[in-house]
Amino acid sequence: MNLIVGGTGFVGGHLVEYLFQEGEISKGAFRRGAHLKTMDTNGVQGVEVDLSDHHSLHEAMEGVDAVYNLASPMPYSEDGFMQANTEGIINLLEAASEAKAKCFVHLSTLDVYGFGAGKVDRSKQISPAGEYQKAKAEAERLLLEFTKRAASPRITIIRAAKAFGAKDQSIAVPLLRMIEQGKVVVPRGGRMSYSHPRDIAQAMYRAATRNLATGSSYLVKSFDATPESLARGVSSAIGKAPEFKKQGLFSAPAISKYASDQLGASLAIDDQPDWSELGYAPRFGLKEACAEVAAWYRKEPWVIESA
Numbered sequence: 001m002n003l004i005v006g007g008t009g010f011v012g013g014h015l016v017e018y019l020f021q022e023g024e025i026s027k028g029a030f031r032r033g034a035h036l037k038t039m040d041t042n043g044v045q046g047v048e049v050d051l052s053d054h055h056s057l058h059e060a061m062e063g064v065d066a067v068y069n070l071a072s073p074m075p076y077s078e079d080g081f082m083q084a085n086t087e088g089i090i091n092l093l094e095a096a097s098e099a100k101a102k103c104f105v106h107l108s109t110l111d112v113y114g115f116g117a118g119k120v121d122r123s124k125q126i127s128p129a130g131e132y133q134k135a136k137a138e139a140e141r142l143l144l145e146f147t148k149r150a151a152s153p154r155i156t157i158i159r160a161a162k163a164f165g166a167k168d169q170s171i172a173v174p175l176l177r178m179i180e181q182g183k184v185v186v187p188r189g190g191r192m193s194y195s196h197p198r199d200i201a202q203a204m205y206r207a208a209t210r211n212l213a214t215g216s217s218y219l220v221k222s223f224d225a226t227p228e229s230l231a232r233g234v235s236s237a238i239g240k241a242p243e244f245k246k247q248g249l250f251s252a253p254a255i256s257k258y259a260s261d262q263l264g265a266s267l268a269i270d271d272q273p274d275w276s277e278l279g280y281a282p283r284f285g286l287k288e289a290c291a292e293v294a295a296w297y298r299k300e301p302w303v304i305e306s307a
Contacts (some may be wrong), residue, residue, distance in 0.1 A: 003026070005067065005092065008067075015068060027049070028045050064096070065102045066104075067104045068102070089142050095269050104156070106155065108217070110159050111129070129261075140157055158203050159217055160221070165292055165293065171259055176303070182245050184242045184261075191266060202280060210277075260271040
């Protein structure tokens with residue numbers, strides 16, 4: 001039995017679908033007010049959980065072997081996000097340990113390396129650039145500290161590049177909106193790495209089902225692209241030819257500061273030599289991801305109005 005924490009989110013929804021298609025039985029922890037459609041349609045039992053409430057966590061952990069943690073409070077707030085990645089992580093780990101769960105897979109981010117130029121590799125020290133990144137880095141520190149005092153659950157960290165695909169609100173929707181308006185402003189910047197959420201789900205599942213050393217971390221991506229090539233890829237897949245203009249970063253009304261920072265970053269990573277150890281093989285390239293975004297938009301064109 002799996003427990004998915006954060007299964008109502010963008011990446012979490014893809015994980016819910018992936019595990020269902022793999023024949024896995026899962027429970028999905030959710031916060032009050034969350035939309036449960038994806039969990040309901042994929043046979044996932046919803047359990048309301050508060051990461052600060054030990055009683056609700058222990059109830060959710062009953063019968064659980066694998067915990068997938070994607071908790072990411074939205075809308076983003078510095079206080080709420082830091083609390084989920086500190087107090088929430090410890091509470092979740094303790095509940096998993098007491099329930100004798102076998103493994104704990106945590107979704108982190110490549111952004112813990114900051115927004116520097118050039119490639120990212122394992123030898124580079126993490127240097128979080130903002131509050132979001134600091135919270136994620138602190139969560140990793142607490143996870144690794146926990147491995148020193150508890151033999152179980154086995155902990156694996158997946159550091160994924162920026163998630164991009166259908167239903168992405170932070171980059172795909174602003175791009176779609178600008179494409180329809182006929183003018184796309186792209187930031188100046190080099191290549192960066194992107195992860196399709198389906199590939200992230202694959203990596204997390206592999207981490208849970210392989211006998212990996214506790215405390216292992218993996219850098220995960222699907223493809224590398226410049227912001228301009230990503231925008232042109234989506235435009236081409238839709239069949240539009242908007243005007244392209246380069247300037248700094250996207251304006252604040254068009255895209256969030258966090259997403260614009262990511263688009264302006266050069267965080268391309270080389271293929272990781274330990275992907276074979278993880279059993280990870282990305283399925284989505286730039287073309288496939290852009291085609292999926294275009295197909296989603298053709299099916300639900302109103303997304304650019306409601307976002």
